[in-house]
Amino acid sequence: MTDTNDQPPYIDLKGIRKGYRIGAEMVSIFSSLDLAIAGGEFVAIMGPSGSGKSTLLNMLAGIDGPDGGQLRIGGKRLDQMGESARSAWRAHNMGIVFQFYNLLPMLTAAENVELPLLLKPLSARERRIRTEKVLDLVGLAGREKQYPTLMSGGQQQRVGIARAIVSDPGLLLCDEPTGDLDRKSADEILAMLGFLNKEMGKTIVMVTHDPQAARHASRTLHLDKGEFVEERSAA
Ligand SMILES: Nc1ncnc2c1ncn2[C@@H]1O[C@H](COP(=O)(O)OP(=O)(O)OP(=O)(O)O)[C@@H](O)[C@H]1O
Numbered sequence: 001m002t003d004t005n006d007q008p009p010y011i012d013l014k015g016i017r018k019g020y021r022i023g024a025e026m027v028s029i030f031s032s033l034d035l036a037i038a039g040g041e042f043v044a045i046m047g048p049s050g051s052g053k054s055t056l057l058n059m060l061a062g063i064d065g066p067d068g069g070q071l072r073i074g075g076k077r078l079d080q081m082g083e084s085a086r087s088a089w090r091a092h093n094m095g096i097v098f099q100f101y102n103l104l105p106m107l108t109a110a111e112n113v114e115l116p117l118l119l120k121p122l123s124a125r126e127r128r129i130r131t132e133k134v135l136d137l138v139g140l141a142g143r144e145k146q147y148p149t150l151m152s153g154g155q156q157q158r159v160g161i162a163r164a165i166v167s168d169p170g171l172l173l174c175d176e177p178t179g180d181l182d183r184k185s186a187d188e189i190l191a192m193l194g195f196l197n198k199e200m201g202k203t204i205v206m207v208t209h210d211p212q213a214a215r216h217a218s219r220t221l222h223l224d225k226g227e228f229v230e231e232r233s234a235a
């Protein structure tokens with residue numbers, strides 16, 4: 001699926017420039033990166049280590065800004081926002097799923113999932129209802145009080161996904177969500193992402209090294225030498 005209708009792309013990057021200073025030297029990662037993703041797509045991003053996949057996700061997440069170019073998501077110019085506006089935007093519009101889950105070990109599954117809701121004007125009861133709903137959705141009903149350190153990798157990633165969707169964002173950004181999992185758990189997590197995309201309309205951008213993972217996506221983009229090469233379009 002590409003944006004052939006007259007709807008503007010949901011994610012729209014034009015001429016993105018990004019580099020890092022290493023000692024006295026500026027190393028360029030992207031000199032003019034373009035990317036257009038329509039709302040409702042599930043896009044897999046592949047590419048060699050060091051090609052800039054995480055750099056790109058961090059820019060989409062508003063964690064890091066580009067050095068130049070235009071970065072629009074949902075019509076908003078993220079590149080023109082200050083840091084606090086970007087974090088507020090992030091809290092309302094996107095969920096992030098990490099390779100190593102990034103759960104807090106001293107909090108229970110439910111407390112981890114509830115965290116993003118603490119920024120919102122919700123009652124404790126409303127927070128609990130929403131938390132239980134998403135834990136149920138990811139197949140962890142009844143495990144609210146369990147600590148993540150006592151869970152399998154696949155279960156921890158389910159908690160990570162529940163936390164990412166508890167605020168009901170339209171966009172999910174996933175950086176190697178199955179990179180730490182065995183095949184079976186990885187497939188379960190991928191099926192869950194597919195469900196969130198197809199049944200709940202989430203737009204998903206997933207960085208992965210796993211060709212099997214890319215198969216769940218509607219489109220795969222290969223990042224190489226600072227540019228995208230389209231690999232395959234699903235029918
Ligand atoms: N904060 C930073 N400071 C300096 N250089 C950085 C920084 N972050 C990333 N880089 C460099 O930028 C390049 C791209 O890094 P990035 O992490 O985006 O790659 P990646 O495609 O995600 O790799 P991997 O597949 O290993 O996760 C690498 O050469 C990396 O060393």
Ligand SMILES: [Mg+2]
Binds near residue numbers: 053054055
């Ligand atoms: Mg990376």
